[in-house]
Amino acid sequence: MDYGILGQIRVAGRPGVSAPRARKIETLLAVLLVKRNQVATAEHLIGQLWGEHPPARASAALYVYVSQLRKLLRGTGSADSPVVTSPRGYSLHVTDGELDADRFIRHYELGRSRYWDRNYKEAATVLREAADLWRGEAFGGFTDSPDVQAYAALLEETRLECLELLMETELLIGRHREVVGQLSALAKEHTLRETFTEYLMTALLRSNRRAEALETFASARQNLVQQLGVEPGSSLRKLHHSILVGEMSDAV
16 A cells, blocks of 8 residues: 555555545545554544534544545555554554655755765765655645644745755755756745755755845845845855855955
């Protein structure tokens, strides 16, 4: 079984790839994946499915949704249902490597370890593999459940940390020209995350595109001032100053 949450929720097995069609079943699967291998009480699941105002027959409806989820997972070729019933509630049995988010975290941690060992080429390869596991927003942008919303936010922050480290590592091994396009997209998407702007300016500068590096700083500064009312951080300002000094030196 292969569960995918780094994008639209999907389940893959021997017959192929499937996805929940009903919203409540999708919510139930998402919550059980967040709490994988842990028992989620019926009360907790009802709260995740309906919030503070569940219907009168919520327990019966939950039982139906669990049955439908079991049917969905059996359709992927699993001999035994990974949805386990216990006196306290329900759990989803997920083995090592079956969830793409777990594979992502493992690759990220390995890449980070290679980075700290100064094995930058291998770090870049592993970090790129981690980043490539993402197909879109975590859970497809699905945020009906508080559990899912919190876990999606955690995964997104880790993804950005992975991308920052990947971009830094690519620059360390001299791939500044190759990453300009990706850094430009990241800097535009995450305008308040100064690290992407700093790396983009560095890549442009090393690619003999100083004017564009200065334009990047000006645009980033405008965004920060307009949205937060603050100036860029010291690291970004220092880089900007070094570019200006370099231009002045070249002119002399």
